[in-house]
Amino acid sequence: MAALALGAAAAFAFAASGASRSASGGPIRVVAAENFWGSIASQLGGSRVQVTSIVTNPATDPHDYEPTAIDARALAGARLAIVNGIGYDPWASKLLAANPVDGRIDLDVGDLVSLRPGANTHRWYSPADVHRVIGAIAADLAKLDPTHATSYRGRQARFETTGLARYKRLIATIRRRYHGVPVGASESIFVPLARALRLDLLTPSSFLEAISEGTDPTTGDIATVDHQVARRQIRVWVLNGQNSTPDVARITDAARKKGIPVTTITETLSPPAATFEAWQARQLEALAAALHRATGR
DSSP states (O other): OHHHHHHHHHHHHHHHHHHHHHHTTSOEEEEEEEHHHHHHHHHHHGGGEEEEEEEOOTTSOGGGOOOOHHHHHHHHTOSEEEEOOTTSSHHHHHHHHHSOOTTOEEEEHHHHTTOOBTBOOOGGGOHHHHHHHHHHHHHHHHHHOGGGHHHHHHHHHHIIIIITHHHHHHHHHHHHHHTTOEEEESSGGGHHHHHHHTOEEOSOHHHHHHHHHTOOOOHHHHHHHHHHHHTTOOSEEEEETTOOOHHHHHHHHHHHHTTOOEEEEOSSOSSTTSOHHHHHHHHHHHHHHHHHHHHOO
16 A cells, blocks of 8 residues: 555654654644544543544545555554554554554554454444443543543543433434334444344345445345335335445435435544534434334334
C-alpha cells in the first residue's frame, strides 16, 4: 500500500516528538480509524485528549478506504490508537505495525470482543460491544494518565448513564414492542443490531455478507430476497446508505413500491459532526417509526 511506504520515515519522527509532548503534560493524542469510535473517545477524555478520526466522510465506504501519508503520521503519533479490526480496517492495523512506538496503546475492538476476520465486523452496531469498548477506552486513558484516572471513570459513568440514556431507552422499547417482527436488510451491518433488538432478519446471511464484502450475491439469494419483498414477507427494509449496488437499489425500489417502509443506516457518523449517541438514536428513532408504520404497534 502506497501510504505505508510514503509515510513510514516521517511517521517515526512524528511519533517520537508527539509522544514526548503528550507525556510532558499536553493532551493525550488519540487516533481512531473510524469516527464512531473517535466520538466515544472524545467524550470519555474531554479536554484531556486530542482526538483525530481518519474515516469521517459518510459518503466513503470504510472497507475501501485508501490511507494517506498523513494518516500514517497521525497513527504513529498516537498514544492511544483505536482500530475496529476483524478485517474491517486492515490498512489501519498495517500502519500501526509498520510504526511501533513504545508506550502507545493499540486498542483493537475485534481483539477486545474476541472476534477474528470472518466474523461480523460492525461491532458499533452491537450495544453490548459498544459498552465493552467504552470501558476499554476509559481504562486505557487511565493507564496513560493515571493522575486523572478518577476523572476518566467519572466521565465513563456519566456517558453510560446520561449520554447513552436515549440510545438505551430506544433499544429497550424496540426490543419490547417489535420483537420477532420480520425485516430485511441490504447488508450485514444490520445483523448485530437486529439481534440486539430481537427482530427476525429474514435476508439470507450469504446475501448480506456478499454485499458487505463487495462481491456478487448468488442468483438464488437474489431470488429469495426478491420473493420476500414481492410477498411482503418482510415488514421493513433496512438500507446501508453507504454501500449500495444495482441489486440493492432495485430491491429497495421494489420494497417502496410494495409499501414496505425503508429506513437507512450508515457506517460512519452522519452528519460527520454528530456524536455517536445522537447518530445512533436518530437511526433507532427512524427504525422505530418504520416498524410502527408497518405493524401499527
